[in-house]
């Protein structure tokens with residue numbers, strides 16, 4: 001067993017303790033004047049599943065709203081979102097952002113045509129607007145679902161899934177997320193499907209990033225990875241610094 005594998009075995013051994021630490025953190029975040037609960041965008045993927053499951057453990061089903069936004073998503077993700085809701089007793093509501101996106105896109109494109117990535121980012125920012133619409137009105141917080149691996153390379157949409165009020169999974173790599181997901185009873189179909197932001201058809205995280213989550217997580221956990229991908233990972237880390245900081249101001 002190498003150092004990376006040993007680390008994962010160790011994490012597995014202490015996963016129950018880690019889960020309780022994250023539950024306590026969520027309770028602390030929501031323990032403020034005028035705050036009632038949490039809103040989470042549910043995509044059918046593992047990151048939002050783990051985040052929602054932790055929030056339900058911390059606050060109970062009554063105080064957590066999962067929001068499924070079907071526009072341009074695949075049926076498999078809808079099915080997984082429903083399976084998740086049943087497995088973890090999550091209140092799941094649906095908001096169709098399709099008509100809003102369809103109206104907004106031509107208005108923006110009258111100024112400048114958008115490529116597929118920018119269109120995907122625009123959908124992600126409409127999802128953020130939706131989650132804040134619900135949270136604002138109820139005195140709830142929006143939970144961030146970005147894991148440590150994604151945050152390191154800036155693999156999130158600025159002002160979209162990269163914008164929220166607190167993050168209960170920020171220190172977990174993708175590999176640790178899978179271990180915690182099993183502990184939380186997240187359905188296996190969600191844990192094993194290829195990670196994708198689904199910003200366009202056929203997109204997978206690993207194909208777009210140009211390296212695998214194993215390459216990235218090995219670097220984060222052991223400081224070592226395949227030499228041919230290290231440079232790209234560090235390049236993406238450097239150019240995404242602005243996403244991990246508050247905006248500069250004077």
Ligand SMILES: Nc1ncnc2c1ncn2[C@@H]1O[C@H](COP(=O)(O)OP(=O)(O)OC[C@H]2O[C@@H]([n+]3cccc(C(=O)O)c3)[C@H](O)[C@@H]2O)[C@@H](O)[C@H]1O
Nearest residue numbers: 117121124150154155156157158161196197199205208242
């Ligand atoms: N140096 C700098 N200082 C300050 N701001 C800077 C900047 N460089 C760009 N910016 C700003 O940031 C913008 C670019 O950032 P952004 O809009 O995020 O766009 P960008 O980083 O180009 O794209 C987002 C990436 O995240 C991926 N993603 C999105 C959503 C979910 C997931 C997931 O798997 O969970 C992944 C997506 O596939 C794509 O690769 C620029 O338009 C500019 O406004």
Ligand SMILES: Nc1ncnc2c1ncn2[C@@H]1O[C@H](COP(=O)(O)OP(=O)(O)OP(=O)(O)O)[C@@H](O)[C@H]1O
Nearest residue numbers: 041042043045046047048068069145161195196197
């Ligand atoms: N169709 C959707 N409905 C609701 N929320 C969504 C939807 N798509 C994305 N989101 C929100 O944006 C976040 C990032 O999306 P993305 O699909 O990249 O990640 P994920 O599904 O959680 O995990 P993975 O990276 O493993 O696919 C999600 O965690 C979720 O909170």
